Amino acid sequence: MSMVAVAARARASKATIYRRWSCKDEMVVEALRRHGPADHVPADTGCLRDDVAAEVRLMIDTASGPGGALLVGVLRAASESPRLAAVIQANILQRKVELGRCLLERAAQRGELLAKTEPAVLVEVILAMIFTRLLVTGEPLDEAFADHVVDDVVLPLLAGRSAPPAMGIEHLS
16 A cells, blocks of 8 residues: 555545645554544443443454454554554554543442553553454454453453453463
């Protein structure tokens, strides 16, 4: 993919493309944003567990759905392009962190959380678990996995306690 190829496919001049996006990385991130849910408002079920579960399921659906291969390709490209990685961090991951912050603030207002937790940590852990399954282990991204992420990892992390291992890799050598 190049700006020249995009301009040709869009039947526009390269200058027109560059007026909209200053570089290919910004154009890629815009395509990802448009491919995902527009103006997503985080779930508000009245219960932290169900709110988190809804968001985890949405992340799983996005990663394992039709756009998943595109997302994986972009993330691989980001590992070789610091500029693309920075654009993804600023535009996509930060949005996920803001959604997480919203969920945590609502839960705190309802009295479900006592300790303050940094939402970036939760997003990083959830995404790491999803992409480990998607790219490394090949294990299913199913309802049981979503429940595992929420009940055995996220909720204990929010409560400041550890949970017994329930799924996945049991022992690392």
